[in-house]
Amino acid sequence: MYSPDIVGHQAIRQRLLERLQEGRIRGSLLFTGPDGIGKRRVALEMAQREICFRKTACGLCEGCQLFAGDDLPFELPNLLRITPEGKSGVIRIDQIREGLDSNNQPRFSRGVIEWAALAPAMGCHRWILVEEAHRLNESSGNILLKTLEEPPPDTHFILVTHRPEALLQTIRSRCERIPFAPLALREAWAVAQRNGWKDLDHDRWSALGEGSLRFLDEAVFRRAEAQVEAWIALMEGRPFGEAAGPLQPEKESARAQGEQLRQPLELLLRLLADLARVRTGETPTLAPWREELGFLATQSMDLKAPQEAVLQALRHLPRNLSPEPLLREVALSLVS
């Protein structure tokens, strides 16, 4: 009954399936919840089910084969995908209006407006999936809004995001919000094991991932692990130049430098919240580092100032072009 490669979210998927069969999905949906828990996969399953010859997203028939593989096309018979592109990682206005046409490449997908104007496929819904919808900028968001308000018959938008607060309020208010919870830790770990993860890493992988699959890739996980340790070293008083290496953006990365700071900054917020927990006798969420946290909790470090510094830095991230001074400032707030 379900696509075999999706983990968890049974209740939401069941409810969406029933509503689809009863024709009770109207307008546009906004899937929210932590990064890396499978929201996009559930959205794809909705479209896949209707193309599936067995109407189950069986994963085996010719219809389902269209949805197989990691590099899914941008256009399928009943689906248009809009994804952020380029180093800036934004969804640009011409992606909505005219389709993808960056770097003078030939267009390989139509824009939302052109696609949505076509006649609906026979007997099934058409889906417009906006991945990482928080990466719409103000102008692309506003253009999208017009189509969102009056989508053509049987056409539905699914906007997927882990940062709904970064969406235009006007977009949020026109969508029905479907909140997703993290996976159970054992569900996430079962996927990790299938991907070759060993028990040795279980505690730290689960603590960092919090029921998501965003650390399935080992290099990504090791980096997060090193970032936690770098912040702890800085809080213990190690010099910035010695300890901050893993916090710095990678120059060769496909992602913008400022955006690469989001993860270490969010990890620092968790560490600070954990320190407050330890001080009141609670268990830290980053339990594998409880010994280091226990030591830091006995120091007279103020938590308010660094928390404010991190929140401030996160607010300025999208516009920040020089990550190093920003990191230094946050690091400084830890020891002053």
Ligand SMILES: [Zn+2]
């Ligand atoms: Zn199928």
